[in-house]
Amino acid sequence: MIPWEKIDTARIPGTAGELRLMRRGREFSIMLGTNELMNSRLSGSEAALATLAVRKIEAVAKPHVLIGGLGMGFTLRAALAALGANARIVVAELVPAMVAWARGPMAEIFGDSLGDRRLSIRETDVADVIRSHPRTFDAILLDVDNGPEGLTRKANDALYSSAGLQAAHASLRPRGVLAVWSSGPNPSFTKRLRAAGFEVNEVAVRATGRGRGARHVIWVATKV
Numbered sequence: 001m002i003p004w005e006k007i008d009t010a011r012i013p014g015t016a017g018e019l020r021l022m023r024r025g026r027e028f029s030i031m032l033g034t035n036e037l038m039n040s041r042l043s044g045s046e047a048a049l050a051t052l053a054v055r056k057i058e059a060v061a062k063p064h065v066l067i068g069g070l071g072m073g074f075t076l077r078a079a080l081a082a083l084g085a086n087a088r089i090v091v092a093e094l095v096p097a098m099v100a101w102a103r104g105p106m107a108e109i110f111g112d113s114l115g116d117r118r119l120s121i122r123e124t125d126v127a128d129v130i131r132s133h134p135r136t137f138d139a140i141l142l143d144v145d146n147g148p149e150g151l152t153r154k155a156n157d158a159l160y161s162s163a164g165l166q167a168a169h170a171s172l173r174p175r176g177v178l179a180v181w182s183s184g185p186n187p188s189f190t191k192r193l194r195a196a197g198f199e200v201n202e203v204a205v206r207a208t209g210r211g212r213g214a215r216h217v218i219w220v221a222t223k224v
Contacts, residue, residue, distance in 0.1 A: 002025045006022055007101075010098070019031070026040075030071075041208075043072070044207055045207050045216035045218065046181065055082075057138045057139050063088070064088045065139045066137045066139070068143065068144045073109060075181075076091060076113055080118065087118050089118050090119075092128075093122070093124075131167050134170050136173070142178070147189075160180070161192070169223055181218055183214070183217075184215075184217060189219070198224065201220045202217060203219075204217060
């Protein structure tokens, strides 16, 4: 078996945590300690985050979409494939090295997606983008940390708090959609979404997207 090779490391801003980019042949993994945050073979639920949300806004002529977290680009590429030529997509990525890895070691995975004219990438906290853009987005897609019960950065919890959800609600246009990826269910988060003014649909999705792998959860919450 081909051994794993460490390609690079990156500090997570505001923490002592360090991400490790690992490679084994053509497979990539991003690790935090002993936890694997993402793997290039497991793209199904991250892609579903985009396709489920875009389905809700397909009637919008010029959709404006915010993606929190670049990751390995699965959500971004699914959004680009599902959205039309008049869409605008903003990706907010807190860790600059993630963008560098996308353009460097993982360029083959990303293909030509980073050059798409509909896309702009901001190296910043997605929470700052949400707070500073009221009634701007038709969809906000959050794949930040491990979902509402985070691993990488304590400050990420604020995104999923009552105040964070109210900020997301304010940042969306009427009937806009907040879609959130999580590694597992969280009943209290579902309650917070409803309390913040969202109509909520909770969807279980397999990690591979082919009926195999771990069960992940996506909340598709519509502003009402």
